[in-house]
Amino acid sequence: MARFDVYFIDALDQKILVKQLWADPETRMPVRIREKLHSNYRLRVVNGRFVQEAEYITGNFDFPETGPVDIYDLGVPKNVEIVKKAPAQTVEESEPQVSKIIQAGKEASRQFPRQYRMIAWEDKPDGKVTVTYRNNALLQRSNYLNTDDTNYLHMPATTEQVLAWTKTQEPKSVYFSNGDTKKDYNRYTPNLRDHTKQPITKVIRNLGYPYFGDNLKDQLWPYAMWRGLDDFEIISDHPKAPPGCVTLLSGRFHFFVDTEKDYICIKRIRTQNKDDRGRDFWLSDFAQLPTGHWYAKRAHLIAHLNTEREHSNRDEEHWVIDIQLLEEDEFPPDIFNGEKLLEGAKLETY
DSSP states (O other): EEEEEEEOTTTTTTTEEEEEEOOOTTTTTTTEEEEEOOOSSSSSETTTTEEEEOOOEEOOOOOOSSOOOGGGGGGGTTSSSOOOOOOOOOOOOHHHHHHHHHHHHHHHHHHSSEEEEEEEEESTTTOOEEEEEEEETTTEEEEEEEEOOOOOSSSOHHHHHHHHTTTTTTOOOEEEETTTTTTTEEESSSOOOOOOOOSOEEEEEESSOOOOOOOOHHOGGGGGGSSSSGGGEETTOOOOOTTEEEEEEEEEEEEEEEEETEEEEEEEEOOOTTTTTTEEEEEEEEEEOTTTTTTEEEEEEEEOOTTSTTTTEEEEEEEEEEEEEEOOSOOOOOHHHHHHHHHTTEEEEE
């Protein structure tokens, strides 16, 4: 066999073997492949703890003389309806209204302030808390679990109470990104339940492009960040559309856009199919920042389990959101110092 090795140069300038491929020189066909798993894919939860599994995954190639006759041989149910679709056109050619809405959403996203602190927490006991600081390209996000019996955060809580509580806790994970250096740092605790007593594992990754990790835009303008814009269409009389909203449809996704509130998507629905759950994401209790930009102070997530499965039910999360604009000198000291996350840490770069 001939073997091909592929290496990755990580953020610490280390040479890491990420892939090996064995091939038959005579047939030039692959025989075996071995790939290194990213660190977050090597773990599984056993009794509430993360357990390290294999560092690499290996697969063998097989080339049978006969293949599937049609898509049904691949396991597709024969009673599935076949939908034929015409070749896609550009948004501008097919739906000028769609293009106008998407461009307005993109512009509203670009105009949203880029210097702020956002605190979001689940409005329930044992919920999650997220604190995000953004200063243009710099972003730092800390995630907490409300499971500390010695200093429990009682709900309902105010923004001041939540912020004071986070200062007494060890974050479950801390994420930092600097778009200028194209590096991000992710520090997390490997134990879900007893996170305050476990050593910290920290991951540093070197990306090939700036990644700011700011999901606020994905929450407010998800359709504007969408790929495959050619598939959008407008539904004029959607039965679940809130009053005054325009409905955009793309596959299983429905986006209800409020054109009076900076084209924010106030409701997002993913319809359910046989193998996957549906999801609803609603925004409510809208307010304006001092700059006049709209945002939502509450979010409601519903995950519907498939009705054909045993134990059919649905999971719900209710979130409270607070956004405060900050000046340059109002950010906490060293909040954007990613190197601090590396102190006394085990480093993993892949």
